[in-house]
Amino acid sequence: MSTPTLSGFLRKASFWTHHAGVRWTLFLSLAAFWFLMSWLRNEYGQEDSTLWLVIRLFALLVQWMLIGLVVFSTASALAVWLHFRYLLKRKAASFDVHFGDGQKAEAGWVPIVISLQGQIFRPLLGTVQAQLVFADKQLSLPVVLDQNQTRSRQLWRSGIRGRGRTWLHDRGIHDVEHVLITFVDMLSLVSLPVTIDAVQQVYTLPRAQAPQRVVAQPHSTEEQKHRIDVPKRVEGEYVNYKEFETGDNIQRIVWKIYAKSGQLVVRIPEIKDPYASHLYFYVSYYNGLKREEGAFEKEMLNVYKDYVRSLFEALSRNGYEVRIPADQEVPHLAGVGEKKRELFQITAADWQQSNTPAAFVSPGKAAFVCLPSLVPASEVAALMKRLPEAVPMVVVKLSEAIPSPFRFTVKDIFFAPEPQPADKLSKPWLVSGLRRDLLRNEKELESLLRQRPQAWMTKTISFEQA
Numbered sequence: 001m002s003t004p005t006l007s008g009f010l011r012k013a014s015f016w017t018h019h020a021g022v023r024w025t026l027f028l029s030l031a032a033f034w035f036l037m038s039w040l041r042n043e044y045g046q047e048d049s050t051l052w053l054v055i056r057l058f059a060l061l062v063q064w065m066l067i068g069l070v071v072f073s074t075a076s077a078l079a080v081w082l083h084f085r086y087l088l089k090r091k092a093a094s095f096d097v098h099f100g101d102g103q104k105a106e107a108g109w110v111p112i113v114i115s116l117q118g119q120i121f122r123p124l125l126g127t128v129q130a131q132l133v134f135a136d137k138q139l140s141l142p143v144v145l146d147q148n149q150t151r152s153r154q155l156w157r158s159g160i161r162g163r164g165r166t167w168l169h170d171r172g173i174h175d176v177e178h179v180l181i182t183f184v185d186m187l188s189l190v191s192l193p194v195t196i197d198a199v200q201q202v203y204t205l206p207r208a209q210a211p212q213r214v215v216a217q218p219h220s221t222e223e224q225k226h227r228i229d230v231p232k233r234v235e236g237e238y239v240n241y242k243e244f245e246t247g248d249n250i251q252r253i254v255w256k257i258y259a260k261s262g263q264l265v266v267r268i269p270e271i272k273d274p275y276a277s278h279l280y281f282y283v284s285y286y287n288g289l290k291r292e293e294g295a296f297e298k299e300m301l302n303v304y305k306d307y308v309r310s311l312f313e314a315l316s317r318n319g320y321e322v323r324i325p326a327d328q329e330v331p332h333l334a335g336v337g338e339k340k341r342e343l344f345q346i347t348a349a350d351w352q353q354s355n356t357p358a359a360f361v362s363p364g365k366a367a368f369v370c371l372p373s374l375v376p377a378s379e380v381a382a383l384m385k386r387l388p389e390a391v392p393m394v395v396v397k398l399s400e401a402i403p404s405p406f407r408f409t410v411k412d413i414f415f416a417p418e419p420q421p422a423d424k425l426s427k428p429w430l431v432s433g434l435r436r437d438l439l440r441n442e443k444e445l446e447s448l449l450r451q452r453p454q455a456w457m458t459k460t461i462s463f464e465q466a
Contacts, residue, residue, distance in 0.1 A: 026189040033066070070189060077123040077185035081192040084120055084183070088194070093118030095179060097132065099202045104347075107171045107204040107302070114143050114179065115161035125186035128160060133195075135175040140166035142182075168204050169421045170298060171305045173331065173348055176200040203347050206305040214314040214368070214392075242266060279320040280365040283308050284327055287351040288376040289437050296402065296434055297351055299422050303401035304372050307458075308346050311370060311394070325362070327355045358382040369393040373457070377444035389453055395445055397459035399438045402429040 037059060044052045087093035098113035099105065114130040122128050122145075132140040143164035148157040168174060181194040244253060244264035252266040285304075287297065315322050324342045331348055356379050361369055363386050371380065373395055380395070387393065405426040429435055442457070449455040 025187070029189065033063075070187065073124075073126070073185040073187045074190050077126055077183045077190055077192055080121040080123050081183045081194070084181070084194060087118050087120070088196070093120060095130075095181075095196060095198070097176070097179060097198060097200060099132075099176070099200070100204075104203050104205055104344075105168075106207055107169060108167070108207065109165045110168050110204065111163070111165055112140065112143055113161065113163050114145065115149060115159055116145060116181070117149070117159040119156075120160055122160070123183055123185050127184045129182045129184060129191075130162065131180045131182075132166070132176050132198075133178040133180055135177055139180070140164075169302070171204055171206045171302050171347055172350070173201060173203045176202065203344065205343065205347050206302075206309040208313075209306060209310040214311065214318075279315060279318065279322050279367045280362070281312060281315055281322050281324050282357075282361045282366050282369045283324055283346070283349075284355075284357040284360060284369075284371050284375065285349050285352055286327070286355065286357055286360075286379070287353060287372070287374040288356075288379060289374050289441060290434050295425055296429060296432060299425060300372070300374070300398045300401045301351060304396055304398060305346055305349070307396045308370060309343070311368075312342065312346065315368060325360075325365075327360045328352045356382075358386060361387065363387050363391075366391050371395045373398045373438060373442045373445060377441055377448055380445060381448055384448070384452055384455070392454045393449075393452070394455075395449065395457045397442055397457050399435060399442055400459050402426060405430070 040055055040059065044055055084093065094117045096115045096117070098115075100110055105111070112132065114132075116128075116130075120128070128145045129142040130145060131142050134140075141164060143162040145160040145162035147161045147163075149159040149161050150156075151158050176198055179196045179198045181196060183192045183194075184190070242265060244266050248266045254265050254267060257263060257265050285301075290297065312322060312324065322342060324345055326345055326349075328349060330345050351374070357369075357371055357375055358379060361383060366387065369383075369387065369391060371383075371393070375395075384393075402422050402425050403420070405423075446457055449457055
């Protein structure tokens with residue numbers, strides 16, 4: 001059973017207020033008009049005063065003009081709202097949501113394109129807005145549908161569309177459940193909602209970092225076992241030359257060598273090796289320090305995924321196909337091909353407490369191992385006993401994943417730093433019990449990693465290795 005939090009309550013309260021139909025501007029306008037009339041009555045409210053009679057008549061005129069304007073504005077929004085609901089009932093209207101590139105985007109500001117198809121009207125001088133509703137009642141930023149869609153050889157528009165952005169910080173899968181369409185009148189007093197079911201899954205990738213260089217080789221036992229579709233070039237023996245034999249093509253004779261040494265040699269034809277080795281990159285998401293899932297763990301997971309993606313792309317530059325065995329069951333996302341499987345696997349992974357690194361990593365396959373500093377030192381020691389010393393192993397230091405509130409640079413004197421979602425966690429993180437346990441564990445890990453070659457701890461997204 002999840003524990004209620006203030007942020008969760010505010011998020012749900014914001015979600016339900018969007019279904020209220022009226023906006024705070026209506027109540028603010030009524031309060032301002034009542035306050036103004038009360039003040040005029042107290043200052044000039046004398047029945048025998050000619051000035052009060054003029055003010056009262058003028059106020060009455062303004063009152064009825066405002067009432068008429070509000071009624072007209074509200075009626076315009078109500079009419080198009082009812083018409084849109086009628087189109088939905090008759091299935092004469094449809095919608096389309098394009099999130100990122102249609103399926104994925106990098107974490108951060110994610111572009112959204114929402115379009116409505118059908119004879120849809122906007123309120124007079126008003127707007128039609130759309131928001132995505134995620135599984136946790138989180139709402140995207142409103143997208144104003146201010147563009148008309150037309151078909152060729154047709155004067156009347158076939159629909160409306162809008163482009164916008166929303167902030168998605170967490171790296172992982174986001175479930176879209178609904179699209180909230182609101183019709184806002186020209187005075188922004190009412191906001192009439194319509195909720196449309198829109199089950200869709202999108203995922204935000206870890207953020208790409210500066211290119212890194214990491215040299216790694218497949219394990220020797222994995223060579224010449226995996227056939228590939230496009231054979232790779234390999235060199236011939238004796239520097240691509242051999243002695244001339246009966247049956248060799250005379251066009252391949254190297255006459256320069258014959259002129260110098262009098263020996264007939266021919267070039268070895270380029271051959272193709274139909275086999276290639278895969279580089280197995282073992283990434284553990286084991287969290288052995290705390291079993292609760294909180295804001296600290298989620299932010300550390302975001303940073304850890306950025307590290308893993310950077311290292312994965314660096315290993316891919318070695319010319320081998322990189323495979324990442326999964327230490328947990330990863331949900332399947334429709335439309336993800338085999339070429340994107342590893343990157344999606346990094347994105348969809350979560351902290352787990354069941355599969356320890358020592359049980360997960362295969363010493364006979366591993367070409368590179370990456371661990372978070374949330375793995376207890378005892379578990380890392382058990383893995384080091386089984387893992388060959390030639391296999392590189394990196395431990396990502398996560399105690400500095402959440403920035404300190406006391407950080408300061410000379411640049412901050414002239415430019416205010418851009419606020420980050422993790423900034424609100426900085427002060428609670430200083431007094432967190434998880435931070436104390438993590439610092440203690442990292443200290444043990446540093447002394448443990450010094451005992452092994454090809455092992456180190458990093459706190460920056462930099463994996464340079466000769």
